[in-house]
Amino acid sequence: MSSYSLVIDNVVQQSADVNIEGGVDPNNPSATTFATWNSEPPPAPRLKSNGVVATDITEQFINATQQFEVGELIKDPFFTLFEAVGALEIMDPKMDSGYLEPGETMEDDYDFSQPLLPEEIIGIIDQLICHEIAWHKGHPLGQTIFTSLYIDRLLDPCPTNLSETFFDRSESCSDETLNHQVLRAYCLGLVKTCCFVNERIKAEHFYEEEDFVTHTFHRSLLENIHVDDVLQLLLDTLERLSSTTNISGELKAALRCRLEFREAFLKTAEEAETRTSMQNIKDRWLALQILLPDLKSSTSLGKPFPTSFSAKLQRKLASTVPPRPIVELSWDTAYEHLERLCRDGSVAAEVLKYYDSHSLMTFVLLFQARKPQPSVYIRTLLQHYIFGDMVILGSMSVRQVLDDDLASTVLPAHKLLDRNNDEIEHPSDPRFNMANQMEVFRARAAGSYLDILRTICQNRCRIRRTLCRLVADWEVLQLDAEELDVDLRKFASEKPIKDREISSEPIYSFPLSSWAYLYKLRQMEWLVQMGFELEVYQPDELASMYWYVQYLARTRTRHLERIRGFDVRNFNDARRRPDFSDEKQMEFMNALSFVNHSTMEATATYNLADALSCVFTILGRLSLIPIPPRPYSTDLQRYEVRMKPFQLIGLPELIPFEELSKVVAQPEGSSIDILEYASESVTAAKKGFEQISKLSPKDAYCQGSYDSWLKNTKDCLKAAIFTGITIATVRKAIESTPRNGQVKIKAEIPATGKGYHDWWVVPKVVAIP
Amino acid sequence: MDTAIMTQPTICEKSRPLPAELLYIQYSHAHEKQYLPSIRALISKDLSEPYSIYVYRYFLYQWGDLCFMALSPHTSPLSPRLTGVVISKLEPHTPPSHSSPTTLRGYIAMLAVSSSYRNHGIATTLVRKAIDAMIERGADEVVLETEESNVPAMKLYERLGFLRSKKLHRYYLNGSSAYRLVLHLKGVGEMMGDKGEGIDGVV
Numbered sequence: 001m002s003s004y005s006l007v008i009d010n011v012v013q014q015s016a017d018v019n020i021e022g023g024v025d026p027n028n029p030s031a032t033t034f035a036t037w038n039s040e041p042p043p044a045p046r047l048k049s050n051g052v053v054a055t056d057i058t059e060q061f062i063n064a065t066q067q068f069e070v071g072e073l074i075k076d077p078f079f080t081l082f083e084a085v086g087a088l089e090i091m092d093p094k095m096d097s098g099y100l101e102p103g104e105t106m107e108d109d110y111d112f113s114q115p116l117l118p119e120e121i122i123g124i125i126d127q128l129i130c131h132e133i134a135w136h137k138g139h140p141l142g143q144t145i146f147t148s149l150y151i152d153r154l155l156d157p158c159p160t161n162l163s164e165t166f167f168d169r170s171e172s173c174s175d176e177t178l179n180h181q182v183l184r185a186y187c188l189g190l191v192k193t194c195c196f197v198n199e200r201i202k203a204e205h206f207y208e209e210e211d212f213v214t215h216t217f218h219r220s221l222l223e224n225i226h227v228d229d230v231l232q233l234l235l236d237t238l239e240r241l242s243s244t245t246n247i248s249g250e251l252k253a254a255l256r257c258r259l260e261f262r263e264a265f266l267k268t269a270e271e272a273e274t275r276t277s278m279q280n281i282k283d284r285w286l287a288l289q290i291l292l293p294d295l296k297s298s299t300s301l302g303k304p305f306p307t308s309f310s311a312k313l314q315r316k317l318a319s320t321v322p323p324r325p326i327v328e329l330s331w332d333t334a335y336e337h338l339e340r341l342c343r344d345g346s347v348a349a350e351v352l353k354y355y356d357s358h359s360l361m362t363f364v365l366l367f368q369a370r371k372p373q374p375s376v377y378i379r380t381l382l383q384h385y386i387f388g389d390m391v392i393l394g395s396m397s398v399r400q401v402l403d404d405d406l407a408s409t410v411l412p413a414h415k416l417l418d419r420n421n422d423e424i425e426h427p428s429d430p431r432f433n434m435a436n437q438m439e440v441f442r443a444r445a446a447g448s449y450l451d452i453l454r455t456i457c458q459n460r461c462r463i464r465r466t467l468c469r470l471v472a473d474w475e476v477l478q479l480d481a482e483e484l485d486v487d488l489r490k491f492a493s494e495k496p497i498k499d500r501e502i503s504s505e506p507i508y509s510f511p512l513s514s515w516a517y518l519y520k521l522r523q524m525e526w527l528v529q530m531g532f533e534l535e536v537y538q539p540d541e542l543a544s545m546y547w548y549v550q551y552l553a554r555t556r557t558r559h560l561e562r563i564r565g566f567d568v569r570n571f572n573d574a575r576r577r578p579d580f581s582d583e584k585q586m587e588f589m590n591a592l593s594f595v596n597h598s599t600m601e602a603t604a605t606y607n608l609a610d611a612l613s614c615v616f617t618i619l620g621r622l623s624l625i626p627i628p629p630r631p632y633s634t635d636l637q638r639y640e641v642r643m644k645p646f647q648l649i650g651l652p653e654l655i656p657f658e659e660l661s662k663v664v665a666q667p668e669g670s671s672i673d674i675l676e677y678a679s680e681s682v683t684a685a686k687k688g689f690e691q692i693s694k695l696s697p698k699d700a701y702c703q704g705s706y707d708s709w710l711k712n713t714k715d716c717l718k719a720a721i722f723t724g725i726t727i728a729t730v731r732k733a734i735e736s737t738p739r740n741g742q743v744k745i746k747a748e749i750p751a752t753g754k755g756y757h758d759w760w761v762v763p764k765v766v767a768i769p
Numbered sequence: 770m771d772t773a774i775m776t777q778p779t780i781c782e783k784s785r786p787l788p789a790e791l792l793y794i795q796y797s798h799a800h801e802k803q804y805l806p807s808i809r810a811l812i813s814k815d816l817s818e819p820y821s822i823y824v825y826r827y828f829l830y831q832w833g834d835l836c837f838m839a840l841s842p843h844t845s846p847l848s849p850r851l852t853g854v855v856i857s858k859l860e861p862h863t864p865p866s867h868s869s870p871t872t873l874r875g876y877i878a879m880l881a882v883s884s885s886y887r888n889h890g891i892a893t894t895l896v897r898k899a900i901d902a903m904i905e906r907g908a909d910e911v912v913l914e915t916e917e918s919n920v921p922a923m924k925l926y927e928r929l930g931f932l933r934s935k936k937l938h939r940y941y942l943n944g945s946s947a948y949r950l951v952l953h954l955k956g957v958g959e960m961m962g963d964k965g966e967g968i969d970g971v972v
Binding site (some may be wrong): 069084089092095139207461631647 | 798801802805818819820821822823824826827829830831858869900927928929930931932933934935936937938939940944946948951952953954955956957
């Protein structure tokens with residue numbers, strides 16, 4: 001109903017336009033065209049459909065529209081901005097896909113039988129490489145690969161076998177020129193590669209148009225043709241090429257390396273999907289990478305052949321928008337992207353080797369933080385490796401990973417995770433109930449846990465935005481887990497800690513909610529830190545935002561201390577029992593080692609954040625940070641905008657604005673005292689990052705990504721060292737300034753990518769004359 | 770998301786005094802014939818993809834009172850030249866997750882100042898007029914998007930009190946990213962309180 005009336009509204013609106021345009025500007029092409037149309041209306045389309053009676057309402061319609069004032073808008077409430085934006089104006093060359101300039105033809109007149117020089121083949125292939133990479137980078141096929149007339153010739157009409165793919169349709173298999181065959185084999189290999197890439201991306205989580213355009217405009221990417229046939233054609237063509245004597249050695253080599261490149265890329269795309277052998281995938285990417293330098297060195301032999309590309313081809317595609325310009329991506333940019341694709345693809349496969357759940361998370365976090373971020377194809381391959389068919393890394397159940405994670409934090413060698421519980425069938429047996437309730441928990445927590453991994457596979461902006469939602473989800477998970485903890489307590493016959501010094505109440509461990517809280521805190525820290533990386537905060541917000549980082553990290557260390565307390569208590573109890581084993585000992589040691597590592601990391605984080613918060617506070621006091629006038633908002637209102645993601649979080653509670661501004665501004669502290677404190681904090685941070693950087697991959701829970709992890713840790717260390725220098729410079733400047741004088745320094749805040757670490761914005765303070 | 774191709778055309782400002790002869794007028798439907806063509810021309814100058822006339826009418830017909838024009842009578846007193854324009858809307862907004870209350874949300878869709886008139890605070894005056902009109906109509910907040918590379922536009926809004934709330938990856942058709950900027954005109958408690966009163970009033 002509503003869509004029908006929408007159409008009517010559009011039509012009404014369009015005829016109203018005709019009237020205005022005609023009145024305002026008689027030279028307007030749309031006015032003249034419609035004038036012609038008015039004198040000779042085309043016959044009404046014949047509508048044939050069962051149960052539909054068509055009535056010609058043209059006359060009533062025109063009468064009705066003439067009652068309107070110019071510019072009057074008739075719309076139903078469902079006509080949204082989105083629809084307004086989607087509306088088109090007929091005869092506007094930027095909107096009307098059928099609009100032709102005088103003398104312009106609808107289709108290209110291209111002679112597919114024209115002979116091509118080897119140099120021209122190289123030119124076309126290299127242009128296609130640029131288009132392929134532009135597509136990888138997020139541009140639609142219609143403005144990239146599909147602008148090639150040769151590609152269009154292959155795909156339209158859709159071939160069912162290779163014999164239907166000749167460019168020159170008067171030819172048969174036997175009289176195709178070698179040059180044409182090289183181009184055809186290359187193009188078929190290209191489209192088939194795109195098919196694999198497109199299917200992979202579509203199967204995983206990504207954002208259409210934002211990350212990538214999977215739209216094929218109703219064209220089949222050779223789904224009907226088997227990959228082996230295309231590979232065989234590439235090999236046959238290589239053989240034919242090698243036996244020819246008509247092409248000079250240099251050009252022959254250039255053509256050969258392009259065919260080899262295509263064959264290798266196609267094989268890589270085909271096999272990158274399999275999760276059975278990490279080594280095989282790595283080898284594929286490396287083999288592809290080795291071929292690249294030859295492409296690069298021979299590209300200068302190519303002769304561009306721009307007439308074989310046309311923006312007009314977009315008119316043949318299933319699309320409502322007019323042709324948009326062909327995307328121009330330089331060879332150098334394309335080449336760089338291609339090299340990185342190979343490198344990232346090879347590293348992504350390393351995720352398949354599982355060490356422990358924390359190392360897995362570290363791997364994904366650091367892989368996604370690579371600069372520039374791995375392209376969407378690689379990111380979707382990574383997702384496929386991790387989650388494909390809900391089999392984690394191709395070999396593990398979600399339960400295994402989740403139980404690993406619980407065992408290495410809050411439940412080492414714990415009866416709640418004892419697989420033997422599953423075998424108990426008697427409902428009154430506590431083990432039956434433990435198995436049951438743990439299954440309830442896993443069903444609830446698995447999605448949230450995997451969501452963290454899935455989220456950090458997205459683009460950087462989406463990671464931050466999705467974390468806002470995840471944090472709220474984990475808040476609820478924590479509360480749900482708390483109820484389960486209370487239930488499980490009696491089945492596991494947990495003995496509480498009684499410590500009059502802490503509380504008069506018995507203290508229970510709440511393992512599951514404790515675990516959820518730990519992850520929630522980490523995500524809250526990431527959320528605030530991503531804001532620095534994405535340059536979301538204004539300079540005068542930095543003091544408060546780093547204060548928040550230290551608040552969250554400090555809360556995490558206290559929480560880790562609580563977890564450690566129960567792990568140690570359980571360890572001591574377990575040791576006294578006769579069934580204590582080496583295996584159990586290892587589980588306890590592993591959990592304590594993880595808690596230890598996390599504590600070190602959280603401590604270094606809060607120390608550096610604390611120091612930076614103080615530095616920004618002092619720079620603010622010295623009026624070295626600009627504060628905009630902001631006539632339309634109060635400090636409190638802006639604080640509410642900034643802290644919106646944390647508004648619904650119960651624990652740790654959001655600090656009320658007044659309190660926060662006081663702890664950040666530290667009005668009672670002298671600047672020198674505050675800098676002294678900052679200096680102590682940064683010294684502790686430096687020491688902390690130094691100690692962390694000496695940990696083994698196992699103790700740092702970064703197995704499989706040690707090099708990236710070490711670089712990341714060292715970058716944090718450098719940020720801490722640099723913060724120390726800034727503190728000393730500011731202090732010296734203050735001390736050398738007479739009372740009430742203006743300090744002779746200025747502060748520069750580095751843009752993202754310009755500092756040592758994007759999560760640590762360290763101001764650079766320089767003397768001014 | 771439904772405004773994914775909206776853009777804030779490049780503006781560039783420094784605080785220099787306004788030319789005294791500029792006129793700021795609130796749009797109304799009666800202006801359509803005289804000014805719509807120049808509004809379109811001014812805005813589409815900085816756009817890679819044009820908006821159809823519906824997009825302009827969508828805003829101007831429904832929220833003409835939130836759209837303001839800067840006119841320069843200098844060139845010809847009888848038909849003053851359009852030198853700047855701001856186009857906005859104001860509607861109830863319900864967050865998708867229902868995590869926060871429905872607010873009356875203003876949206877600044879388009880802002881443009883003709884290049885020869887830049888650096889005179891015209892854009893700031895236009896935006897302030899739009900925000901003032903929204904406040905008068907009880908707006909809780911104002912949002913907009915701006916291209917990440919459009920530093921002058923971000924500075925303008927941030928000077929007024931907007932904060933960047935999120936970064937939007939490859940938001941525009943040309944592939945560039947954007948920031949969402951948000952200005953709360955009321956405290957969160959007040960926004961929720963308002964809704965409570967509304968319900969009481971109905972009862």
